[in-house]
Amino acid sequence: MSNITTEQMRFWSPAVRELEPYVPGxxxxxxxxxxxxxxxxxxPPSPKVVAAVQAVLEHSADALRLYPDPDASALKQAIAKxxxxxxxxxxxxxxxxxxxxxxxxxxxxxxEAVLYPDISYSFYPVYSQFFAAKTKVIPVNDxxxxxxxxxKQPNGGVIIANPNAPTSIALPLDKIEEILQANPDRVVVxxxxxVDFGAESAVSLVNKYDNLxxxxxxxxxxxxxxxxxxxxxAQAHLIAALEAVKNSFNSYPxxxxxxxxxxxxxxxxxxxxxxCQKVINNREKLVKDLEALGFKVLPSKANFIFVTLPAKDAxxxxxxxxxxxxxxxxxxxxxxxQYLRITIGTEQENQRLVDTLKNEILx
Amino acid sequence: MSNITTEQMRFWSPAVRELEPYVPGxxxxxxxxxxxxxxxxxxPPSPKVVAAVQAVLEHSADALRLYPDPDASALKQAIAKxxxxxxxxxxxxxxxxxxxxxxxxxxxxxxEAVLYPDISYSFYPVYSQFFAAKTKVIPVNDxxxxxxxxxKQPNGGVIIANPNAPTSIALPLDKIEEILQANPDRVVVxxxxxVDFGAESAVSLVNKYDNLxxxxxxxxxxxxxxxxxxxxxAQAHLIAALEAVKNSFNSYPxxxxxxxxxxxxxxxxxxxxxxCQKVINNREKLVKDLEALGFKVLPSKANFIFVTLPAKDAxxxxxxxxxxxxxxxxxxxxxxxQYLRITIGTEQENQRLVDTLKNEILx
Numbered sequence: 251m252s253n254i255t256t257e258q259m260r261f262w263s264p265a266v267r268e269l270e271p272y273v274p275g276x277x278x279x280x281x282x283x284x285x286x287x288x289x290x291x292x293x294p295p296s297p298k299v300v301a302a303v304q305a306v307l308e309h310s311a312d313a314l315r316l317y318p319d320p321d322a323s324a325l326k327q328a329i330a331k332x333x334x335x336x337x338x339x340x341x342x343x344x345x346x347x348x349x350x351x352x353x354x355x356x357x358x359x360x361x362e363a364v365l366y367p368d369i370s371y372s373f374y375p376v377y378s379q380f381f382a383a384k385t386k387v388i389p390v391n392d393x394x395x396x397x398x399x400x401x402k403q404p405n406g407g408v409i410i411a412n413p414n415a416p417t418s419i420a421l422p423l424d425k426i427e428e429i430l431q432a433n434p435d436r437v438v439v440x441x442x443x444x445v446d447f448g449a450e451s452a453v454s455l456v457n458k459y460d461n462l463x464x465x466x467x468x469x470x471x472x473x474x475x476x477x478x479x480x481x482x483x484a485q486a487h488l489i490a491a492l493e494a495v496k497n498s499f500n501s502y503p504x505x506x507x508x509x510x511x512x513x514x515x516x517x518x519x520x521x522x523x524x525x526c527q528k529v530i531n532n533r534e535k536l537v538k539d540l541e542a543l544g545f546k547v548l549p550s551k552a553n554f555i556f557v558t559l560p561a562k563d564a565x566x567x568x569x570x571x572x573x574x575x576x577x578x579x580x581x582x583x584x585x586x587x588q589y590l591r592i593t594i595g596t597e598q599e600n601q602r603l604v605d606t607l608k609n610e611i612l613x
Numbered sequence: 614m615s616n617i618t619t620e621q622m623r624f625w626s627p628a629v630r631e632l633e634p635y636v637p638g639x640x641x642x643x644x645x646x647x648x649x650x651x652x653x654x655x656x657p658p659s660p661k662v663v664a665a666v667q668a669v670l671e672h673s674a675d676a677l678r679l680y681p682d683p684d685a686s687a688l689k690q691a692i693a694k695x696x697x698x699x700x701x702x703x704x705x706x707x708x709x710x711x712x713x714x715x716x717x718x719x720x721x722x723x724x725e726a727v728l729y730p731d732i733s734y735s736f737y738p739v740y741s742q743f744f745a746a747k748t749k750v751i752p753v754n755d756x757x758x759x760x761x762x763x764x765k766q767p768n769g770g771v772i773i774a775n776p777n778a779p780t781s782i783a784l785p786l787d788k789i790e791e792i793l794q795a796n797p798d799r800v801v802v803x804x805x806x807x808v809d810f811g812a813e814s815a816v817s818l819v820n821k822y823d824n825l826x827x828x829x830x831x832x833x834x835x836x837x838x839x840x841x842x843x844x845x846x847a848q849a850h851l852i853a854a855l856e857a858v859k860n861s862f863n864s865y866p867x868x869x870x871x872x873x874x875x876x877x878x879x880x881x882x883x884x885x886x887x888x889c890q891k892v893i894n895n896r897e898k899l900v901k902d903l904e905a906l907g908f909k910v911l912p913s914k915a916n917f918i919f920v921t922l923p924a925k926d927a928x929x930x931x932x933x934x935x936x937x938x939x940x941x942x943x944x945x946x947x948x949x950x951q952y953l954r955i956t957i958g959t960e961q962e963n964q965r966l967v968d969t970l971k972n973e974i975l976x
Contacts, residue, residue: 258850261800261824263722271860274683285679294675303670303870312657314874315836316648320637344707347863359626380861437624461624473678476869487621497634498743500710506839507666507870511677 265382272376275579284602286593287577289415289444289554291473293528293596295511296521299474302514303507310506318509320501325509328516329481333453338486341493344503346443346467346480347373349492352499353409353463353482354381356491357437360406367396369586371411371441390417394548394556398425402432409439413449416581416591418550420449430459437488439463444552446471446526447533453483460485470553471526472515479504479512529553533594539604543612554593556586559612564588567611574606628745635739638942647965649956650940652778652807652917654836656891656959658874659884662837665877666870673869681872683864688872691879692844696816701849704856707866709806709830709843710736712855715862716772716826716845717744719854720800723769730759732949734774734804753780757911757919761788765795772802776812779944779954781913783812793822800851802826807915809834809889810896816846823848833916834889835878842867842875892916896957902967906975917956919949922975927951930974937969 259267275288306313326340333340343349354377358364363386366374378385388400394417401408408429413420430438438461440452445466452464463484469475482492496503504512515522533555537547540557548556558564568580568590579591594600622630638651669676689703696703706712717740721727726749729737741748751763757780764771771792776783793801801824803815808829815827826847832838845855859866867875878885896918900910903920911919921927931943931953942954957963 254850254853258823260798261720261851262854263718263720265722266719266854266857269857269861271857272864273860274680274864277680277682288680290680291678293678295677299677300670300674303666307663307666307670311663314658314662314839315654315656317637317640317651317653317832317838318841319640344866345863347865351862355626356629357624357626359628376861380858435623460621469680475680475865476677478681478865478868487617488624490617491625491629494629494632494634495743497636498632498739499714500708501635501637502710502838502841503707505841505868505871507874508868511870 269379270376272373276577278577282575284576284595284599286595286599286603287579289470289552289593290475291470291525291529291553292532292594292599293473293525295473296515296518298514298518298521299511302510306507306510314506317502318504318506322504322509325479325504325512328513332516332519333483335453335456335483336486339456339483339489341482341484341489341496342504343480343496345469345478346441346465348503349465349480349482350441351377351380352492352495353439353465354378354383356495357439357463357488358383358407360436362404362406364407364409365401365403365405366409367414369394369414369417371415372581374409395419396421398428401429405433405436407437407439408433409441411441411443412452413444413550413552415444415552416554416556416579416586416589418548418552418554418556420551423450423452423455426452427455430455430462433461435461437461437463439465441465443467443470444554447551447553448530449551456483456485460487463488468512468515472522473525474512474515477508477511479508529594532597532600535597536594536600536604539600543604543607554591556589556591558589562612564590570611571603571606574610576603576606632742633739635736639940641940645938647939647958647962649958649962649966650942652833652915652956653838654833654888654892654916655895655957655962656836656888658836659878659881661877661881661884662874665873669870669873677869680865681867681869685867685872688842688867688875691876695879695882696846698816698819698846699849702819702846702852704845704847704852704859705867706843706859708832708841709804709828711866712828712843712845713804714740714743715855715858716802716828717741717746719858720802720826720851721746721770723799725767725769727770727772728764728766728768729772730777732757732777732780734778735944737772758782759784761791764792768796768799770800770802771796772804774804774806775815776807776810776913776915778807778915779917779919779942779949779952781807781911781915781917781919783914786813786815786818789815790818793818793825796824798824800824800826802828804828806830806833807917810914810916811893812914819846819848823850826851831875831878835885836888837875837878840871840874842871892957895960895963898960899957899963899967902963906967906970917954919952919954921952925975927953933974934969937973939966939969
């Protein structure tokens with residue numbers, strides 16, 4: 251905000267003057283970079299996604315003049331079927347970030363503080379500030395693990411990324427059940443952006459717990475970051491709160507192309523399972539290769555790994571990798587400033603990362 | 614919310630329990646209806662829009678795995694060029710409803726009340742409630758006109774739809790300048806969703822007034838309601854506030870298809886001008902035909918008209934039209950419950966409306 255004068259600031263709502271917005275990972279416009287910085291899938295979406303958008307162009311391009319279904323019912327139905335829940339247990343939004351924003355508004359504005367880990371998705375503190383939600387940040391332990399005992403105190407809601415980001419560590423479902431049982435009067439949100447790469451989804455617990463909201467996205471495991479479709483699964487009474495919020499903010503968040511494309515993705519379960527397995531395989535190979543180079547790698551259930559090299563400053567390493575055309579994510583933040591978050595790439599990309607480290611940077 | 618129990622409501626943030634969400638016009642799934650209820654354009658978008666999405670599918674479908682540009686710079690550039698402003702004077706969002714929501718958060722949360730007309734876009738009171746904005750509703754006069762003198766009192770911001778909806782009446786720019794001059798310390802928002810059908814845009818005033826925000830949409834005049842792209846034009850210091858809000862809510866609101874499609878629309882000025890003129894021509898014809906049937910039609914600069922038939926109850930008329938396969942918008946609201954808002958259709962649709970009224974309903 252440095253170029254805005256105090257005089258100009260008089261127009262801004264006072265609370266907005268204090269906002270510290272989220273800073274997304276860089277989307278460089280440079281060609282031929284190896285982009286391992288924003289946890290995108292290295293593989294393209296299902297060919298059926300492309301075919302579905304093609305079909306919209308061929309058969310209903312004129313319908314672009316018409317608003318989309320405000321409820322995106324076709325998409326909710328496809329998600330419900332794939333997830334094994336009822337359609338009224340599904341909420342959809344313009345990316346899981348919008349879903350999370352609506353979750354904050356719907357469930358977290360109580361008198362007590364929302365709880366989340368200190369090392370987690372860096373949008374949570376941004377939402378807390380945006381919605382003026384009372385907040386208590388809970389440190390993870392020295393192994394970057396969440397201790398569920400910390401979430402058994404009075405609170406205004408709990409949000410936990412599982413697997414956590416940027417640590418990549420997953421909590422097992424029995425630990426999540428402990429948190430759910432300890433908070434019968436508050437909503438517990440499990441943010442499962444990365445769950446499809448080997449962790450256990452809490453969707454299987456939705457019918458058992460009336461205080462559970464699970465949030466997922468099509469951006470990672472479905473290779474649709476370019477499309478902006480996120481969703482939440484919960485019992486119908488919680489989905490109703492999200493709908494009330496959404497319909498007080500923006501009636502039609504999901505456009506006609508996005509609805510058609512996402513439906514096609516959810517209908518192609520075979521492709522989805524295959525691609526996730528490929529990412530997992532690539533991850534296991536990359537972990538071994540980096541460990542052989544002396545890296546310490548946290549146990550990952552995500553499509554990224556969180557690594558540190560005891561002999562080398564992490565910020566410096568990120569800079570040197572960038573000079574070689576490889577971007578990874580570095581967080582200049584207490585506790586994790588000696589770590590790098592590296593997205594799992596294709597076999598070729600991962601190999602080039604390993605070769606660059608071995609032959610050029612650490613030689 | 615009738616099916617949510619009080620016990621289940623304990624999870625909801627207290628303020629959310631009170632929300633009265635916006636109710637969009639019906640999007641019926643029935644075929645062969647004449648749909649004159651949501652102010653969509655009767656003509657399809659530019660063929661270049663379809664070609665642009667086709668090009669994404671052919672040349673960069675794999676890029677769907679990647680996040681879109683969070684700033685949608687290509688789209689901002691296309692809008693800036695078409696509107697004759699700088700790129701840092703453009704803000705884009707997921708439909709103009711999202712842009713309006715961000716405007717509320719960015720500019721309207723002061724100690725004084727936001728002002729808007731009693732008869733106007735029915736999302737304004739929803740935003741006021743959602744953001745807990747102090748609000749003072751100003752009655753339009755008996756001719757449904759805005760008296761600018763009413764907007765010269767202390768306030769926390771002003772929002773006026775121009776042309777106004779559902780009245781269709783436009784304010785001339787000199788009247789808007791009076792409001793801008795009377796409020797040097799507060800933002801005045803001119804919501805121009807319908808401006809391209811014959812009203813004067815306040816975009817020409819943006820460089821003159823540091824307190825002006827103009828909001829527009831691609832949903833009406835560009836036939837892209839199905840795509841969800843809205844935008845605001847203002848001086849850079851005001852755009853910065855909107856960016857701070859947007860980046861605290863959702864980093865990537867506009868997907869890759871929507872960016873490509875909207876860019877193509879802004880680059881096809883010739884098609885845009887032609888289609889708007891066709892809608893205006895159809896409007897003028899429809900107004901004459903309805904006046905011949907005894908309707909009173911407010912003077913419209915929009916792609917809809919606001920009409921009343923002294924001899925017939927408006928709600929009853931809407932019901933009878935629906936029975937004949939024609940949907941128009943009826944607001945069961947004080948002051949306007951004897952009016953219908955009718956979207957301008959194709960020549961054939963308008964003719965069928967007139968014929969149905971003449972030969973079946975009013976015979």
